[in-house]
Amino acid sequence: MLDIRNLQARVGGGADILKGITLHVNAGEVHAVMGPNGSGKSTLAQVLAGNPAYEVTGGSATLDGNDLLAMQPEERAHAGLFMAFQYPVEIPGVSNAYFLRSAYNEIRKAHGQDEVDPLEFLDIMEKNLALVDMEPSMLNRSVNAGFSGGEKKRNEILQMAVLRPRLAILDETDSGLDIDALRIVAEGVNKLRRPDNATIVVTHYQRLLNHIVPDFVHVLSAGRIVKSGGKELALELEEKGYDWIETPAEAVA
Amino acid sequence: MTAPVLLREFEDFAANGGGSGPSWLLPLRRAAIDRFAALGFPTPKNEDWHFTSVAPIAEGTFRALPGGPARSVRLGAADVEPFTFARPDWIRLVFVNGRYDAALSSGAARPTGVTVTDLARAWREQPEVLERHVGKVADYQRTAFTALNTAFMHDGALIQLAPDVALETPIHLVFVSTPEAAGSASHVRTLIVAGHHARATVIESYVSLGGATGYFTNAVTEAVLGDGATLAHLKLQTESERAFHVGTLQAHQGRDSHLVSFAYAAGGELARTNVYTLLAGEGSGATLHGLYLLDGEQHVDQQTRIEHASPNTFSREVYKGILDGSSHGVFNGQVFVRPEAQKTDGKQENNNLLLSAQARIDTKPQLEIFADDVKCTHGATVGRLDEMALFYMKSRGIGAERARKLLTYAFAAGVIEAVGVPEVRAELEALTLRRFAGAGAAAGS
Numbered sequence A: 001m002l003d004i005r006n007l008q009a010r011v012g013g014g015a016d017i018l019k020g021i022t023l024h025v026n027a028g029e030v031h032a033v034m035g036p037n038g039s040g041k042s043t044l045a046q047v048l049a050g051n052p053a054y055e056v057t058g059g060s061a062t063l064d065g066n067d068l069l070a071m072q073p074e075e076r077a078h079a080g081l082f083m084a085f086q087y088p089v090e091i092p093g094v095s096n097a098y099f100l101r102s103a104y105n106e107i108r109k110a111h112g113q114d115e116v117d118p119l120e121f122l123d124i125m126e127k128n129l130a131l132v133d134m135e136p137s138m139l140n141r142s143v144n145a146g147f148s149g150g151e152k153k154r155n156e157i158l159q160m161a162v163l164r165p166r167l168a169i170l171d172e173t174d175s176g177l178d179i180d181a182l183r184i185v186a187e188g189v190n191k192l193r194r195p196d197n198a199t200i201v202v203t204h205y206q207r208l209l210n211h212i213v214p215d216f217v218h219v220l221s222a223g224r225i226v227k228s229g230g231k232e233l234a235l236e237l238e239e240k241g242y243d244w245i246e247t248p249a250e251a252v253a
Numbered sequence B: 001m002t003a004p005v006l007l008r009e010f011e012d013f014a015a016n017g018g019g020s021g022p023s024w025l026l027p028l029r030r031a032a033i034d035r036f037a038a039l040g041f042p043t044p045k046n047e048d049w050h051f052t053s054v055a056p057i058a059e060g061t062f063r064a065l066p067g068g069p070a071r072s073v074r075l076g077a078a079d080v081e082p083f084t085f086a087r088p089d090w091i092r093l094v095f096v097n098g099r100y101d102a103a104l105s106s107g108a109a110r111p112t113g114v115t116v117t118d119l120a121r122a123w124r125e126q127p128e129v130l131e132r133h134v135g136k137v138a139d140y141q142r143t144a145f146t147a148l149n150t151a152f153m154h155d156g157a158l159i160q161l162a163p164d165v166a167l168e169t170p171i172h173l174v175f176v177s178t179p180e181a182a183g184s185a186s187h188v189r190t191l192i193v194a195g196h197h198a199r200a201t202v203i204e205s206y207v208s209l210g211g212a213t214g215y216f217t218n219a220v221t222e223a224v225l226g227d228g229a230t231l232a233h234l235k236l237q238t239e240s241e242r243a244f245h246v247g248t249l250q251a252h253q254g255r256d257s258h259l260v261s262f263a264y265a266a267g268g269e270l271a272r273t274n275v276y277t278l279l280a281g282e283g284s285g286a287t288l289h290g291l292y293l294l295d296g297e298q299h300v301d302q303q304t305r306i307e308h309a310s311p312n313t314f315s316r317e318v319y320k321g322i323l324d325g326s327s328h329g330v331f332n333g334q335v336f337v338r339p340e341a342q343k344t345d346g347k348q349e350n351n352n353l354l355l356s357a358q359a360r361i362d363t364k365p366q367l368e369i370f371a372d373d374v375k376c377t378h379g380a381t382v383g384r385l386d387e388m389a390l391f392y393m394k395s396r397g398i399g400a401e402r403a404r405k406l407l408t409y410a411f412a413a414g415v416i417e418a419v420g421v422p423e424v425r426a427e428l429e430a431l432t433l434r435r436f437a438g439a440g441a442a443a444g445s
């Protein structure tokens, strides 16, 4: 489903941050991407979502055979990509309800489906709000404005639940969550798992992977995947830290 | 309309009808035109006009015909219907090219204690109240355009509220300009007198019909707020981008009175809005909101002046501007706190959003405080659309054009929400969404 080959990217004309990432994700799989601070995890997520601040300098990425890198960010969303931001953006003045309904309808339109009206949408929202244990009143608040860290993360999962992506990339959705919120988020993700979609979970901590069990774990270091394995790799990392993993030559220099 | 031409025109005017009306009126006009002769049109050296050149007005050929050009313009109800907020029931006076049009106005019954009269008639029928206030609040000594209006004023409105009257529905004044207005100036004048503890909303709409261009509106509204009175004043200026406009609201506030002003400026090639108030009575306050939306080559300037002249007075001010194209916006917010105005509480904010690299804004908060026990703050910002917010919206599937519009609208939403009349609020929301729509479809609700 997702096919990344030798992907390289940088920001503001500097040196490459991603130095050749290769990763294949099939439908039905959950992949975890781990790695120390600054290793390029968010960069990978942002590049896949199409953040114009990042420049792709080499390699390719396709979703269901379509060239992701040639698409606008909104087209990637229409194609089924969803990236939960590590730092969700505040948009004062735009209500959550209006924002989500606009997104929902634009994706429907892109698929030749009719838009839903505000009342129908409210129905859809009610079910999904329960999934992430959020109050309906938050729909009237501005997108993420004044939300607590945990509320922002739950709001990302709410969006994911409503938009039903084929491929979800969760960038540290677990950081800053207490154990209850973590469980809610993880349960949300698990309930949304289907044989025809896939999830990439970016995280620092093994604890999330107790709740969302990955099929594969990849370790990112200095812009490269330096180790891949099964879920036991995450446990090993938890025990030994990242130091035992071979560091690529450039990063040492 | 150079100054010497205007002085000659005034003599013609004084000789032919300008002298009619109550006996005190001609001397007032003379005092005003003399003052104008002394002041002349403001130049950029005048600090009230530092960022705005009025040359296009001063050198234009606008004839200061009081009451506007030919009476022959005949509009039908359908022509003005788009400006009525679908509320034919409101008390409404319609002026076409500066002249009152009874047929287009709504004859809605005035509740007891409420007088709404066209000014041309009021000179004859209610000269006493006019004599008491006209020219006493609007300062023609300092402001050339107010002097000019005072010299040539003829039509407009007189609104009087008896003490304790609370009027629920707005009083609506609509100033329509048609293509026949080209080359002319209209000096419309409005006097609002709110008795003690009276409460009302007055809306002034300035609009162009049929692509009217090349005309000049020089409007002055004087408002007298008695003790405990509340006046909500909404000025909606949506004239064509080839119109010239100077509009002044000047208020005098009694004890515990409250002026709630909202000024919307989206039209005009060169437009200036002044909102001035004197917080004369203890405990009085002013809440001033403004929104200016500029595009193309427009130059739109807003000046506010709040004079805290008594203890325990307050002011709250938020003006926002959205500028596109190669437009030029100006905001000058003056707050004066006199020595006796202890415990003044003032807050001013001006936020600007630039949508293009060529658009320009000059923002100048100006606080002069002569009392020592006061709380006054101000802030001004100039920014662009938040790229991260745009990306966030796009990453959720919202198209670039729509995302831009939503963010632009969200910027303005805060002040639009302050509009107390639901019909006007809805209209402004729609106007704002449409204004920067580009080629994309209008957003739904």
Ligand SMILES: Nc1ncnc2c1ncn2[C@@H]1O[C@H](COP(=O)(O)OP(=O)(O)OP(=O)(O)O)[C@@H](O)[C@H]1O
Pocket (backbone or CB within 6 Å): A011, A012, A017, A035, A036, A037, A038, A039, A040, A041, A042, A043, A044, A053, A086, A172
């Ligand atoms: N917009 C940017 N401008 C400048 N440098 C950037 C930008 N984004 C990322 N970088 C740099 O790229 C490197 C990788 O950053 P990235 O955010 O991808 O790391 P990360 O693995 O997600 O880290 P963390 O665990 O702290 O979230 C860092 O050195 C970072 O400073």
Ligand SMILES: [Mg+2]
Pocket (backbone or CB within 6 Å): A041, A042, A043, A086, A171, A172
């Ligand atoms: Mg990160």
